[in-house]
Each structure stands twice: as C-alpha cells, then as structure tokens.
Amino acid sequence: MSPHNMASEAQVCFNFQVSSDHPSLAGHFPGNPIVPGVVILSRIIEGYLATFAxxxxxxxxxxxxxxQPLxxxxxxxxxxxxxxxxxxxEGVIADEPCVRGVIQFLLGTFTGESA
Structure with missing residues (x-):
C-alpha cells in the first residue's frame, strides 16, 4: 500500500502470536501468563506498518x-x-473479539523505509 493511499478506505489483515518465551510474560502474570496490552498494540501497529514502503x-x-486476554x-x-x-x-481469537480500537497517523509525514 502506498502511503498516498491512506486517505482512501482499505483493509489490511494479518495474524500473529506472542511466543510463550517472550520476556514480558515472566512478570505478567507468573504461573498464569497473559500477553500485556502494550505488546498486543505494538504487534498490531508493526503488522499494519509492514504494508508501507x-x-x-x-x-x-x-x-x-x-x-478478553490473549x-x-x-x-x-x-x-x-x-x-x-x-x-x-479488531483482533479476534477463534472468531471471538479480543481487542479493538483506533490508531491515528499524521498524514503526509513518514519516517523512512520499512524493514
């Protein structure tokens, strides 16, 4: 997707998992780990931005x-x-909503090439 197409409506879909050996899980919560919200949001933003040059x-x-917990x-x-x-x-687990929200970007402002 070109950054110039952000003004039009489009969809981007992807899946991800957070491995059980992710460093954030040791303290969130010991013996009953759930993925922290900040990790979920980071992965959603990374997945979305991967579509841009x-x-x-x-x-x-x-x-x-x-x-619901991830x-x-x-x-x-x-x-x-x-x-x-x-x-x-919106992120779903087996067709059940887990997280939803809105991310806002500055149009016309870009940080360079994606990896």
Missing amino acids: ARPCLQGIPRVKFL LPDCDLAVTCTVRGNKVQF
Missing part, C-alpha cells in the same frame, strides 16, 4: 478496548480498516 508517523491511539502462543487475527488518517482495528 515509507512508514507514516504515529500520532496516537485515541481508543482501545481489551475484551494467551501466549494463541493466534490473533487482526483486521485494520483505514479511513483517512485513522485505522480502526
């Missing part, structure tokens, strides 16, 4: 709601719908 600058996350090694299917400079996202 040049990365738009993150402006903020004005809304996010965690609906367990280690569990597959999260993410759908991002782009509307202007806002990206609405």
Whole structure:
C-alpha cells in the first residue's frame, strides 16, 4: 500500500502470536501468563506498518478496548480498516473479539523505509 493511499478506505489483515518465551510474560502474570496490552498494540501497529514502503508517523491511539486476554502462543487475527488518517482495528481469537480500537497517523509525514 502506498502511503498516498491512506486517505482512501482499505483493509489490511494479518495474524500473529506472542511466543510463550517472550520476556514480558515472566512478570505478567507468573504461573498464569497473559500477553500485556502494550505488546498486543505494538504487534498490531508493526503488522499494519509492514504494508508501507515509507512508514507514516504515529500520532496516537485515541481508543482501545481489551475484551478478553490473549494467551501466549494463541493466534490473533487482526483486521485494520483505514479511513483517512485513522485505522480502526479488531483482533479476534477463534472468531471471538479480543481487542479493538483506533490508531491515528499524521498524514503526509513518514519516517523512512520499512524493514
């Protein structure tokens, strides 16, 4: 997706898992680990930005709601719908909502080449 197409509506879909040996899980929570929200949001943003040759600058996350815990090694299917400079996202586990929210980017501002 070209960064110039952010103004039109488009969808980006991807899946990810957080491995049970991820360093954040040792303290969140010992004996009953769940993936921290900040790790989930980071993976969603990374997955979305992977579709760009040049990365738009993150402006903020004005809304996010965690609906159920994400367990280690569990597959999260993410759908991002782009509307202007806002990206609405939803992550589901086995067709059940886990997380949803909005990420906002600065249009026309890019941080360079993606890896």
